[in-house]
Amino acid sequence: MTRLSLCLLLPVALFAQAPNPGRVSFEGHCAQCHGRDGNGGELGPSILTRIGNYTEAELGALIHDGLPNSGMPRNALSDAETRTLVAFLETLKTSAEGVPLTQATVTLTGGGTLAGAVLNRSSDEMQLLADSDHRIHLLRKQGAAYREVTSQTDWPTYHGQVSGNRYSTLDQIKASNVARLAPKWIFPLVNTSPLEATPIVV
Numbered sequence: 001m002t003r004l005s006l007c008l009l010l011p012v013a014l015f016a017q018a019p020n021p022g023r024v025s026f027e028g029h030c031a032q033c034h035g036r037d038g039n040g041g042e043l044g045p046s047i048l049t050r051i052g053n054y055t056e057a058e059l060g061a062l063i064h065d066g067l068p069n070s071g072m073p074r075n076a077l078s079d080a081e082t083r084t085l086v087a088f089l090e091t092l093k094t095s096a097e098g099v100p101l102t103q104a105t106v107t108l109t110g111g112g113t114l115a116g117a118v119l120n121r122s123s124d125e126m127q128l129l130a131d132s133d134h135r136i137h138l139l140r141k142q143g144a145a146y147r148e149v150t151s152q153t154d155w156p157t158y159h160g161q162v163s164g165n166r167y168s169t170l171d172q173i174k175a176s177n178v179a180r181l182a183p184k185w186i187f188p189l190v191n192t193s194p195l196e197a198t199p200i201v202v
Protein backbone atom coordinates (compact mmCIF):
# COMPACT_ATOMS: atom_id res chain seq x y z
CA MET A 1 0.00 0.00 0.00
CA THR A 2 1.46 3.38 -0.88
CA ARG A 3 1.85 6.09 1.67
CA LEU A 4 -0.77 8.22 -0.12
CA SER A 5 -3.53 5.65 0.10
CA LEU A 6 -2.70 5.06 3.76
CA CYS A 7 -3.19 8.73 4.47
CA LEU A 8 -6.54 8.69 2.77
CA LEU A 9 -7.80 5.53 4.42
CA LEU A 10 -6.70 6.19 7.96
CA PRO A 11 -9.24 8.86 8.92
CA VAL A 12 -12.11 6.76 7.58
CA ALA A 13 -11.01 3.77 9.63
CA LEU A 14 -10.62 5.92 12.73
CA PHE A 15 -13.94 7.72 12.60
CA ALA A 16 -16.28 5.25 10.93
CA GLN A 17 -19.08 4.32 13.37
CA ALA A 18 -20.44 0.82 13.77
CA PRO A 19 -23.43 0.69 11.44
CA ASN A 20 -26.84 0.86 13.13
CA PRO A 21 -28.18 -2.71 12.79
CA GLY A 22 -31.73 -1.40 12.31
CA ARG A 23 -30.57 0.73 9.39
CA VAL A 24 -28.68 -2.22 7.89
CA SER A 25 -31.86 -4.29 8.10
CA PHE A 26 -33.93 -1.47 6.57
CA GLU A 27 -31.46 -1.10 3.71
CA GLY A 28 -31.52 -4.84 3.13
CA HIS A 29 -35.28 -5.40 3.22
CA CYS A 30 -37.14 -2.12 2.72
CA ALA A 31 -35.04 0.58 1.05
CA GLN A 32 -35.31 -0.82 -2.46
CA CYS A 33 -38.98 0.20 -2.41
CA HIS A 34 -39.28 2.90 0.26
CA GLY A 35 -35.99 4.68 -0.40
CA ARG A 36 -32.92 4.82 1.83
CA ASP A 37 -34.49 7.48 4.05
CA GLY A 38 -38.01 5.95 3.95
CA ASN A 39 -39.16 8.90 1.90
CA GLY A 40 -40.49 6.81 -0.97
CA GLY A 41 -39.15 5.40 -4.20
CA GLU A 42 -40.40 4.04 -7.47
CA LEU A 43 -41.91 0.89 -5.95
CA GLY A 44 -43.20 2.12 -2.62
CA PRO A 45 -44.58 5.28 -1.02
CA SER A 46 -42.99 7.42 1.67
CA ILE A 47 -43.65 5.74 4.99
CA LEU A 48 -42.47 8.62 7.18
CA THR A 49 -45.92 9.82 8.20
CA ARG A 50 -47.49 6.34 8.09
CA ILE A 51 -45.22 4.69 10.66
CA GLY A 52 -46.97 6.68 13.37
CA ASN A 53 -50.28 4.97 12.54
CA TYR A 54 -48.91 1.68 13.89
CA THR A 55 -47.91 0.48 17.35
CA GLU A 56 -44.56 -1.27 17.57
CA ALA A 57 -46.31 -4.66 17.67
CA GLU A 58 -48.35 -3.77 14.59
CA LEU A 59 -45.21 -2.66 12.75
CA GLY A 60 -43.67 -6.04 13.54
CA ALA A 61 -46.74 -7.79 12.14
CA LEU A 62 -46.73 -5.55 9.05
CA ILE A 63 -43.07 -6.35 8.39
CA HIS A 64 -43.78 -10.05 8.83
CA ASP A 65 -47.01 -10.26 6.79
CA GLY A 66 -46.27 -7.58 4.18
CA LEU A 67 -49.17 -6.13 2.20
CA PRO A 68 -49.54 -8.84 -0.44
CA ASN A 69 -52.37 -7.08 -2.25
CA SER A 70 -50.40 -3.84 -2.52
CA GLY A 71 -47.03 -5.20 -3.63
CA MET A 72 -45.23 -5.29 -0.28
CA PRO A 73 -43.65 -8.73 0.28
CA ARG A 74 -43.63 -10.80 3.48
CA ASN A 75 -40.40 -10.85 5.47
CA ALA A 76 -39.27 -13.84 7.49
CA LEU A 77 -37.08 -11.91 9.95
CA SER A 78 -36.07 -13.22 13.35
CA ASP A 79 -37.77 -11.61 16.36
CA ALA A 80 -34.49 -9.91 17.26
CA GLU A 81 -34.03 -8.40 13.79
CA THR A 82 -37.68 -7.34 13.71
CA ARG A 83 -37.20 -5.50 17.02
CA THR A 84 -34.10 -3.61 15.83
CA LEU A 85 -35.84 -2.76 12.56
CA VAL A 86 -38.94 -1.48 14.36
CA ALA A 87 -36.73 0.61 16.66
CA PHE A 88 -35.06 2.09 13.58
CA LEU A 89 -38.45 2.83 11.97
CA GLU A 90 -39.44 4.75 15.10
CA THR A 91 -36.46 7.08 14.50
CA LEU A 92 -37.69 7.82 10.95
CA LYS A 93 -41.17 8.77 12.08
CA THR A 94 -42.32 12.29 11.33
CA SER A 95 -45.70 13.64 12.16
CA ALA A 96 -47.46 15.88 9.67
CA GLU A 97 -49.00 17.73 12.63
CA GLY A 98 -45.68 17.95 14.42
CA VAL A 99 -44.12 20.32 11.90
CA PRO A 100 -43.99 23.74 13.53
CA LEU A 101 -45.73 26.43 11.49
CA THR A 102 -44.10 29.78 10.87
CA GLN A 103 -45.97 32.94 11.80
CA ALA A 104 -46.33 35.79 9.34
CA THR A 105 -47.94 39.20 9.18
CA VAL A 106 -48.85 40.33 5.68
CA THR A 107 -50.04 43.64 4.31
CA LEU A 108 -53.36 43.42 2.47
CA THR A 109 -54.01 45.29 -0.78
CA GLY A 110 -57.13 46.86 0.71
CA GLY A 111 -55.08 48.25 3.63
CA GLY A 112 -54.47 46.72 7.04
CA THR A 113 -52.54 43.60 7.92
CA LEU A 114 -53.33 39.96 8.62
CA ALA A 115 -51.33 37.89 11.08
CA GLY A 116 -51.39 34.13 11.47
CA ALA A 117 -49.75 30.79 10.84
CA VAL A 118 -48.45 30.04 7.33
CA LEU A 119 -49.99 26.75 6.17
CA ASN A 120 -48.53 26.97 2.67
CA ARG A 121 -46.58 29.50 0.72
CA SER A 122 -45.16 29.84 -2.77
CA SER A 123 -43.53 32.79 -4.49
CA ASP A 124 -46.92 34.31 -5.32
CA GLU A 125 -49.45 32.68 -2.98
CA MET A 126 -49.95 32.08 0.72
CA GLN A 127 -52.51 30.27 2.84
CA LEU A 128 -52.67 31.86 6.26
CA LEU A 129 -54.58 30.60 9.30
CA ALA A 130 -55.43 33.99 10.76
CA ASP A 131 -55.06 34.62 14.49
CA SER A 132 -58.01 37.04 14.44
CA ASP A 133 -60.82 34.86 13.05
CA HIS A 134 -59.21 31.37 13.04
CA ARG A 135 -60.12 31.01 9.38
CA ILE A 136 -57.89 30.06 6.46
CA HIS A 137 -57.27 33.01 4.16
CA LEU A 138 -56.15 32.38 0.59
CA LEU A 139 -53.83 35.20 -0.43
CA ARG A 140 -52.26 36.09 -3.75
CA LYS A 141 -49.28 38.40 -4.00
CA GLN A 142 -49.80 41.73 -5.65
CA GLY A 143 -46.64 43.86 -5.54
CA ALA A 144 -45.44 43.79 -1.95
CA ALA A 145 -48.94 43.20 -0.56
CA TYR A 146 -51.40 40.30 -0.68
CA ARG A 147 -54.92 40.23 -2.11
CA GLU A 148 -57.57 37.95 -0.61
CA VAL A 149 -58.59 35.39 -3.23
CA THR A 150 -62.31 34.88 -3.47
CA SER A 151 -64.27 32.49 -5.65
CA GLN A 152 -67.21 33.92 -7.52
CA THR A 153 -68.71 30.45 -7.69
CA ASP A 154 -68.20 27.50 -5.39
CA TRP A 155 -67.34 24.04 -6.68
CA PRO A 156 -67.97 22.08 -3.50
CA THR A 157 -67.73 18.53 -4.88
CA TYR A 158 -65.89 17.00 -7.80
CA HIS A 159 -69.35 16.94 -9.44
CA GLY A 160 -69.72 20.71 -9.23
CA GLN A 161 -72.79 21.61 -7.20
CA VAL A 162 -74.10 19.01 -4.76
CA SER A 163 -76.82 18.26 -7.30
CA GLY A 164 -74.02 16.88 -9.48
CA ASN A 165 -74.51 19.31 -12.36
CA ARG A 166 -70.81 19.47 -13.38
CA TYR A 167 -71.49 22.92 -14.83
CA SER A 168 -70.19 26.35 -13.90
CA THR A 169 -71.86 29.62 -14.85
CA LEU A 170 -68.44 31.35 -14.96
CA ASP A 171 -67.74 32.44 -18.53
CA GLN A 172 -63.98 33.07 -18.75
CA ILE A 173 -63.62 29.63 -20.31
CA LYS A 174 -65.98 29.13 -23.21
CA ALA A 175 -66.32 27.14 -26.42
CA SER A 176 -64.25 29.70 -28.35
CA ASN A 177 -61.16 29.53 -26.10
CA VAL A 178 -61.31 26.12 -24.42
CA ALA A 179 -58.85 24.71 -26.97
CA ARG A 180 -56.17 27.03 -25.55
CA LEU A 181 -56.34 25.53 -22.04
CA ALA A 182 -53.09 24.01 -20.85
CA PRO A 183 -52.14 22.23 -17.61
CA LYS A 184 -50.88 24.68 -14.97
CA TRP A 185 -50.13 22.27 -12.16
CA ILE A 186 -50.66 18.64 -11.26
CA PHE A 187 -50.54 17.21 -7.75
CA PRO A 188 -50.07 13.41 -7.79
CA LEU A 189 -51.54 11.56 -4.79
CA VAL A 190 -49.60 8.49 -3.66
CA ASN A 191 -51.19 5.10 -4.39
CA THR A 192 -54.24 6.36 -6.22
CA SER A 193 -53.12 5.46 -9.73
CA PRO A 194 -56.24 6.07 -11.84
CA LEU A 195 -57.75 8.88 -9.75
CA GLU A 196 -58.24 12.27 -11.40
CA ALA A 197 -60.39 14.93 -9.83
CA THR A 198 -61.08 18.65 -9.97
CA PRO A 199 -59.95 20.87 -7.12
CA ILE A 200 -62.68 21.82 -4.64
CA VAL A 201 -63.42 25.53 -4.23
CA VAL A 202 -65.57 26.85 -1.40
Ligand code: HEC
Nearest residue numbers: 029030033043044045047050051063070071072073075191
Ligand atom coordinates in the same frame (compact mmCIF):
# COMPACT_ATOMS: atom_id res chain seq x y z
C1 HEC B 1 -41.27 -4.62 -3.07
C2 HEC B 1 -41.51 -3.33 -2.49
C3 HEC B 1 -41.62 -3.18 -0.99
C4 HEC B 1 -40.74 -3.61 -0.03
C5 HEC B 1 -39.46 -4.41 -0.21
C6 HEC B 1 -41.27 -3.12 1.23
N1 HEC B 1 -42.43 -2.45 1.03
FE1 HEC B 1 -43.49 -1.47 2.45
N2 HEC B 1 -44.87 -0.97 1.05
C7 HEC B 1 -44.79 -1.24 -0.30
C8 HEC B 1 -45.94 -0.68 -0.96
C9 HEC B 1 -46.24 -0.73 -2.45
C10 HEC B 1 -46.72 -0.07 0.04
C11 HEC B 1 -48.00 0.72 -0.15
C12 HEC B 1 -49.22 -0.04 0.13
C13 HEC B 1 -50.39 0.90 -0.13
O1 HEC B 1 -50.35 2.07 0.26
O2 HEC B 1 -51.32 0.45 -0.73
C14 HEC B 1 -46.01 -0.26 1.30
C15 HEC B 1 -46.45 0.23 2.51
C16 HEC B 1 -45.70 0.23 3.67
C17 HEC B 1 -46.07 0.92 4.88
C18 HEC B 1 -47.31 1.77 5.09
C19 HEC B 1 -48.54 0.97 5.30
C20 HEC B 1 -49.74 1.90 5.37
O3 HEC B 1 -50.40 1.90 6.38
O4 HEC B 1 -49.99 2.61 4.43
C21 HEC B 1 -45.09 0.70 5.79
C22 HEC B 1 -45.02 1.23 7.21
C23 HEC B 1 -44.11 -0.13 5.14
N3 HEC B 1 -44.52 -0.40 3.84
C24 HEC B 1 -42.95 -0.57 5.74
C25 HEC B 1 -42.05 -1.43 5.11
C26 HEC B 1 -40.90 -2.00 5.78
C27 HEC B 1 -40.50 -1.71 7.22
C28 HEC B 1 -40.27 -2.77 4.86
C29 HEC B 1 -39.04 -3.61 5.07
C30 HEC B 1 -39.14 -4.70 6.01
C31 HEC B 1 -41.02 -2.69 3.62
N4 HEC B 1 -42.09 -1.88 3.81
C32 HEC B 1 -40.65 -3.33 2.45
C33 HEC B 1 -43.77 -1.89 -0.93
C34 HEC B 1 -42.68 -2.46 -0.31
